[in-house]
Structure formats: C-alpha cells, structure tokens
Amino acid sequence: MKDARIDRRMFLRGVGGATAGVAAASVLSACGTGTSRTAASGGGKSSKTLVVRDSGGTYGDANQKAIYEPFTKETGIQIQVVNIQYAQMLAQVQQGRPQFDVIDDSMSDFLRFKKAGATEDLDYDRLKNFKNAGIAKALVTSNAIGKNYWASVMAYRTDVWGGQKPSSWADFWDTKAFPGDRSLQGLDADRPVLEFALLADGVPLDKLYPLDVDRAFTSLDNIKGSVKKYWDTGALPGVLLGRKEVVASDVWHGRLDALIQQGSPLAYQWNGARRQSNALGIPKGAANLDTAYQLIDFALRPDVQAAYAELYPMAPSVPAAYKKLVPATAANLASSPEHLKSGFDMDVQWWDENGDAVAKRWQEWTHA
Missing domain, CATH: 3.40.190.10 (Periplasmic binding protein-like II)
Known part of the structure; x- marks a missing residue:
C-alpha cells in the first residue's frame, strides 16, 4: 500500500479498524512521562526522550505494548509518538527540523524518502540484532530495515x-x-x-x-x-x-x-x-541518532517481534521469532514458513x- 499503506488506508489501519494518523498536526501521544527530548534524569538511566512516527490506531497500540514500553523499561528512555503522514514528514525533514527520530512506515514510502534524500543511510554495523537475523533481502535497503509483514x-x-x-x-x-x-x-x-x-x-x-x-x-x-x-x-x-x-x-x-x-x-x-512490509528508518537531521539505532535494534529482537505478533496480526521479519510464538498465532501470519512459499512480496x-x-x-x- 502506499503508506498502506499502513497509514493512509491500510490494513494497519488495522484489525478492528485501526485509523490513520492525524495529518493536520504533529500530535504527540506520550508513552511514559518524559516531555523533554533531553531531560536530565534523577536516576541511573538516561531519561532522553525519543520521538517515533507510526500510524497510530491498533497498530500503534501494539507498538506501545510490545516495543515502546519494554524499551523504556529496559533503557529508561522515554518514547513519544507522532502520527503524521508522508507529506508532513518530508516537509519537516526538508526544512531541517524533523520532530521525530525514528520512522515506522511502509517500504513504499521509504523508497520515496530515499529519492528525496530525506532519510539516513543505515549503518548496519550498529544493529547487532540484525546480524544472523535472516531478514529477507527485500526487507533490507540502504535506508530501511523491514520490521514486519502484512498481506x-x-x-x-x-x-x-x-x-x-x-x-x-x-x-x-x-x-x-x-x-x-x-x-x-x-x-x-x-x-x-x-x-x-x-x-x-x-x-x-x-x-x-x-x-x-x-x-x-x-x-x-x-x-x-x-x-x-x-x-x-x-x-x-x-x-x-x-x-x-x-x-x-x-x-x-x-x-x-x-x-x-x-x-x-x-x-x-x-x-x-x-x-508488503513496514520498516524502520531514521530521518535526515534526527536529533537523537544513537538512541534511534538503539530502538531499531531492540525492535529486531526475536522476543520483541514475537510479542508484537501476539498482539497484532502483522508477521515478524525475523524468522527466529516463530520459535517463540504459539502455533495458532504462527499459522495465521504472512511470514510463516508455509505462507512464505505460497505467497509473494510486492x-x-x-x-x-x-x-x-x-x-x-x-x-x-x-x-x-
């Protein structure tokens, strides 16, 4: 889909009616309590806030429960979510002031971002969980790494x-x-x-x-x-x-x-x-580059991918996640071994x- 696209029309759009993100405004929905992107912490962990763009709805709810909240618990880094569309994301990047550090979007949109020079080329050496993950080649591009499939x-x-x-x-x-x-x-x-x-x-x-x-x-x-x-x-x-x-x-x-x-x-x-697949990438000019890589790497862990699939029927991009899924869930996902053979990647x-x-x-x- 275009953002199918998870955003704009997608199935992400989700199971049970996930809705598209708010295109008219940079509405932030906080996960955790952090409000400043560089706030000082009174504890031992950094309280820096990372801003992630996703498409919201039930898809975003699953992201929060399976990825953002566990990431914050493990690292102390707060996550805020912005639900904006491609055009607004691109405009912010071109103005040199992106108000987000990580993009969760369709592979189709990442192709458009690449043409516009709006995203960072990923340094895969900084993603330790990518090594030996077995992610399909079609989901590994210069500016995006596949997070999950839908069909x-x-x-x-x-x-x-x-x-x-x-x-x-x-x-x-x-x-x-x-x-x-x-x-x-x-x-x-x-x-x-x-x-x-x-x-x-x-x-x-x-x-x-x-x-x-x-x-x-x-x-x-x-x-x-x-x-x-x-x-x-x-x-x-x-x-x-x-x-x-x-x-x-x-x-x-x-x-x-x-x-x-x-x-x-x-x-x-x-x-x-x-x-089709959704992917993760980093906009040009992201304020928190190191932390952005941390979150992307966290999202590629098999246990995190499995936790997400249990909440929302988008399939893991990391095959090892299937070892952590109950059979009933695994059988109903687009990247199960059986379905990989009988379907195709757009x-x-x-x-x-x-x-x-x-x-x-x-x-x-x-x-x-």
Whole structure:
C-alpha cells in the first residue's frame, strides 16, 4: 500500500479498524512521562526522550505494548509518538527540523524518502540484532530495515458452495465452479491487484514481475461482470461478506479475525497472498541518532517481534521469532514458513515506477 499503506488506508489501519494518523498536526501521544527530548534524569538511566512516527490506531497500540514500553523499561528512555503522514514528514525533514527520530512506515514510502534524500543511510554495523537475523533481502535497503509483514489475501464465505473451497486466484476468477458476486480492492484503498489477475491467468509466482499490464487487464475483463464493489476501506470486505452481498473478496489479512471469532462463516485463503512490509528508518537531521539505532535494534529482537505478533496480526521479519510464538498465532501470519512459499512480496520498485500509469488505466477501465 502506499503508506498502506499502513497509514493512509491500510490494513494497519488495522484489525478492528485501526485509523490513520492525524495529518493536520504533529500530535504527540506520550508513552511514559518524559516531555523533554533531553531531560536530565534523577536516576541511573538516561531519561532522553525519543520521538517515533507510526500510524497510530491498533497498530500503534501494539507498538506501545510490545516495543515502546519494554524499551523504556529496559533503557529508561522515554518514547513519544507522532502520527503524521508522508507529506508532513518530508516537509519537516526538508526544512531541517524533523520532530521525530525514528520512522515506522511502509517500504513504499521509504523508497520515496530515499529519492528525496530525506532519510539516513543505515549503518548496519550498529544493529547487532540484525546480524544472523535472516531478514529477507527485500526487507533490507540502504535506508530501511523491514520490521514486519502484512498481506492481501483471498477471503470467502464457507457456506455457499456445498463445502467446496477456492484454493487459488484461478478459482476466484472461476464464477462457474464458484458462482456469486465478488469484491476487489479499488484504487482508493491501495495499489490495484494486477498480480491476482495474472496469477488467475496462470502466471507463476516467481514470474510476476515485471507485471504484464495488458495481460492483467485482459484477465480482469473476465471477472469484471461479477465484481459488485471495488472496495475503498479495509472494513468494507468484511461488511460485504458478512451480509452475503458478495461470496468472495480480496482483503487485508486480519480484517476478518473478529468476525470469524464471532462465528461468521468466513475463511482466508493464503495461496497467492501479496505481502508488503513496514520498516524502520531514521530521518535526515534526527536529533537523537544513537538512541534511534538503539530502538531499531531492540525492535529486531526475536522476543520483541514475537510479542508484537501476539498482539497484532502483522508477521515478524525475523524468522527466529516463530520459535517463540504459539502455533495458532504462527499459522495465521504472512511470514510463516508455509505462507512464505505460497505467497509473494510486492515489488515496491516496480509499483513506484509504474503506479501512476496503472492508476490512470485502472480508472479508465473501471468506468468503461
């Protein structure tokens, strides 16, 4: 997603309706009692305050419980959180006065930050927990280190096809074998799901990129007549499925968890899941560079990653975290060994270079 993006529209946006951060103001939500970024301490530990940007909502709540509070307890360093969007972050950096020291944001936005020269190149030698962590290469860039994964997956009603279950995007596209209205993610929610259209048309997972845009739209033509709604918010697929207005939809994983736990006849299908990731980085001009590295390193510890995943269904970037997760939690995460094999990482570089052209074509196609 764009900040999907965890911020702006994302699934982060979360399970149960995590909301986007406040874009109009630098609203600080303090974790702990520190109010000064350089306050003196009466105890043995530093009371310096570190300011972290994240997207808030239930995603931010999980950050506070699994990362910020334990970090403060261990180091004495207070954490304050600012919920602002990409444009405001960039403006602060370009003015030479960033009011935050660490950025928690999507890999897509970190690519944009890199182009704008707005983030520090990371010194990985300062991240001791990165060594031997086994973080996927796609999540290790010059200015960002992957923190966790989320995914777009298929969801469907379990009470409409006599026990038959769709097992692929080809099944989603097959309205004869699996009849009923569908829903698909629209442009206002995030990147159009061209990858799903290509998988439905037989393109292998490892041959998706660069995307064959013409082939993808030809495939989309085959499902268009059965698409009742192009959803624009993360909550809408659950509403449509719950009301039986559609029988299948793509969805940000985690969005249906509460409904499923309440007994709704809904299920996820992980085959062909499109993974994206959130990452951590440091803005140019950060006031507390050393402490920023401390927090990022802390967030990469397997026990911290596992604690976060137990609270919020975003998957660890550090494989060793799975050794600390209960099986039920591990089985429902995008980076589990099984799901890594059956899904794919969205190519953020390709989308950055081609997103505008695809968006224009998508708008034309949906209104044709």
